[in-house]
Amino acid sequence: MKDFIKILLRFVPPYKKYLFLNIFFNILSTVLSLFSFALLIPILQILFKINEAHYEYMQLGSASFKDVFINNFYYYITLFIENHGGALTLMLLGALLVVMTFFKTFTSYLSSYFMIPIRSGVVRDIRNYVFSKVVSLPIGFFTTERKGDVMARMTGDVSEIENSIMSSLDMMFKNPIMIIVYLTTMFLVSWQLTLFVMVLLPISGYIMGKVGKKLKRNSVEAQQQWGTLMAQIEETLGGLRIIKAFNAERKIKDRFITANNKFFKLTNRISRRQALAHPMSEFLGTFTIAIVLWYGGSLILGGKSSIDAASFIYYLVIFYSIINPAKDFSKAAYAVQRGLASMERVDKILSAENPIKSPEHPVNKSSLDKKIEYRNVSFKYKTDWVIKDVSIEIPKGQTIALVGQSGSGKSTMADLLPRFYDVDKGGVFIDGVNIKDMTPLQLRSMMGNVNQEAILFNDTFFNNIAFGVEGATMERVIEAAKIANAHDFIIATENGYDTNIGDRGCRLSGGQRQRISIARAILKNPAILILDEATSALDTESERLVQEALENLMKNRTTIVIAHRLSTIKDANKIYVMHEGEIVEEGTHDELIALNRYYKRLVDMQKF
Structure with a gap:
């Protein structure tokens, strides 16, 4: 319950107006139900001629308000019976019961009416918070978390x-209000009976609490298993080509069926325990009513009770009315236990620490005037150093290339510049300003990226090229596409720039996808350009067109190129050769060839 209250305090405050209205109408509905039940007493007394007492009209102040109200109510009923007969009085009381029930049900509806915006609003807010958090978290967070599990959450x-x-x-x-009001009324009707009932209720509450704790534990396990299933589905859809190529359909199916069967058993166990809530509460409630009926009946039959038979029936009606809210309350408690398990998993995302922080007083810098510097930079993902004490300098307007074997740290060096990760030692500086002293938003606004895998969205050509550029016009988009050698194949499609390119650009070839991502970078017009293996996955013809587009993009820009195809970086102002996180050679293409070491060996291997 403590965890449930924490969730309410976190998410419900924006909807407190609806909450107050809900509570108000819940109280009103409960009070009206008590009055409608109270009408049963005179109806029963008239039907069975139980009450033969004579009533005189009492003034307020002559006794307690309750005694005066009850006395005068019976006074008017007996007066009406004398003047109009018992049958008409019964009909009038029945009509009053119908009217009271109408107001009771109407106020009950209003309480639910004002609860609906809280329910749907809180869930909407949680979705917004989770999505915003996922978007704001650094790339490093998703190297340790499985995408499918994040999607499941x-x-x-x-x-x-x-x-x-x-x-x-x-x-x-609603139910606690009903239980409190009904219990208070039961105390007023007969405190001896109610004290007896209060001894029995904690026993049933304890039994239900034990089942609820077990349910939450199983729910956490089930939601984790659901995350595993989602991860397998996401991996299967992403790797379908490889699965088929290696005839691994049976292996993948078996793996999924095993995980799905585990989820099936867990959900069965949870659902069976949840299904136990209703019969258990009904049995315990009936058991308690039977005991109360025996105890209360014994008191009345023995002449030891302060209430008559009609009041005892009213007492039983109220007590029976407590069972439904108590039963619903226990079912809600089970459901909340299950939901808390899910909230724990969602909270792992919401409470995840983002190490890429904006400084309290950021330096206002939006242009590159002199140079970029990596000063004695060291970096590790977990334990092993990936970059070891690297220093390089990139003057404005020049192109530098990072080359080396896979895993030598080239892409990591490029990722440190836009602060996808923060350096562990040393620093990266733009015109002498440490990039940690700038906001990530301002820093990344100076940069454009073209990656080996062109990341496109299931949208039109126009929206993919204009992605991230505010107020982009069709003229500017077309101009960028022409520079990127993309205009001709775009206008050849059925709707030109309004043609949808499919999921991740699946309707385009590799070269076309890459040229769209280059057009996107051209439109952004960044001061600093990062090209990460931008041509390595292309055929010769596509590479020629993409290389031409890249040359158009690189004009008068400070560019960092990561390349395996060394033919694409021959004209770079400086080439840095990386090996196991260190720079082992630097110089122009001709200078490095003359050194006849790492770079020369890489060139010779590609020639071969």
């Missing part, structure tokens, strides 16, 4: 929160 877990915690809000606010 954003979809399955948030839906579970909606279905369990939020759907239980009404019960959690």
Whole structure:
């Protein structure tokens, strides 16, 4: 319950107006239900001629308000019976019961009406918070988390929160009010009976609490297993070509079926325990009513009770009315336990620490005037150093290239500049300003990226090229596409720039996708350009067109090129050769060839 209250304090405050209205109408509905039940007493007394007492009208102040109200109510009923007969009085009381029930049900509806915006609003806010957090987290977070599990938390877990915690809000606010009001009335009717009942209730509450704790533990396990399933689906869809190429369909199916069967068993176990809530509470409630019926009946039959038979029936009606909210409350408690398990998993994302922080007083810098410097930079992902005490200098307007074997640290060096990761030792500087003293937003606005895999979105050519550029016009987009050698194949499509390119640009060839990403970088017009293996996955013809587009893009820009194809970086102002996180050679293409070491060996291997 403590965890549930924490969630409410976190997410419900923006909807406190609806919450107050919900509580108000819940109280009103409960009070009206008590009055409608109270009408049963005179109806029963008239039907069975139980009450033969004579009533005189009492003034306020002559006794307690309760005694005066009850006395005068019976006074008017007996007066009406004398003047109009018992049958008409019964009809009038029945009509009054119908009117009271109408107001009771209407106020009950209003309480639910004002709860709905809280339910749907809180779930919407959780989705927004989770998505915003996922977008803001650094790339390093997703190297340790599986994408499928993150997706499961954003979809399955948030839906579970909606279905369990939020759907239980009404019960959690309404039922305690009903239970408190009904118990208070039961004390007023007969405190001896109610004290007897209060001894029995904690026993049933303890039994239900034990089952609820077990349910939460199993729910965490089930949601983790759901994350595993989602991860397998995401991996399968992404690697379908390889799965088929290696005839691994059976292996993948078996792996999925095993995980799915485990999820099936866990959900069965949880659902069976949840299904136990209703029969258990009904049995315990009936058991308690039977004991109360025996105890209360014994007191009345023995003449030891302060209430008559009609009041005892009213007492039993109220007590029976407590069972439904208590039952719903126990079901809500089970559902909340299950939802809390999902909330724990969602919280792992919401509470994840973002190490890439903006400084309190950022330096306002939006242009590159002199140079970029890596000063004695060292970096590690976990334990092993990936970059070891590297220093390089990139003057404005020049192109430098990073080459070396796979795993030598080239891409990591490029990722440190836009602060996808922060350096562990040393620093990266732009015109003498440490990039940690700038906001990531301002820093990245100076840069454009073209990667080996062209990352495109399931949208039109126009929106993919204009991605991240505010107020881009069609003229500017067309101009960027022409420079990137993309205009001709775009206008050849059915709707030109309004043609949808499919999921990740699946309707385009590799070269076309790459030219679209180059057009996107051209439109952004960045001061600093990072090209990470931009041509390595292309055929010769596509490479020629893309290389031409890249040359157009690189004109008068400070550029960092990461390349395996050494033919593409022959004209770089300086080439840095990396090996196991260190720079082992630097110079122009001709100078490095003359050294006849690492670089020369790499060139010879590619020639071969």
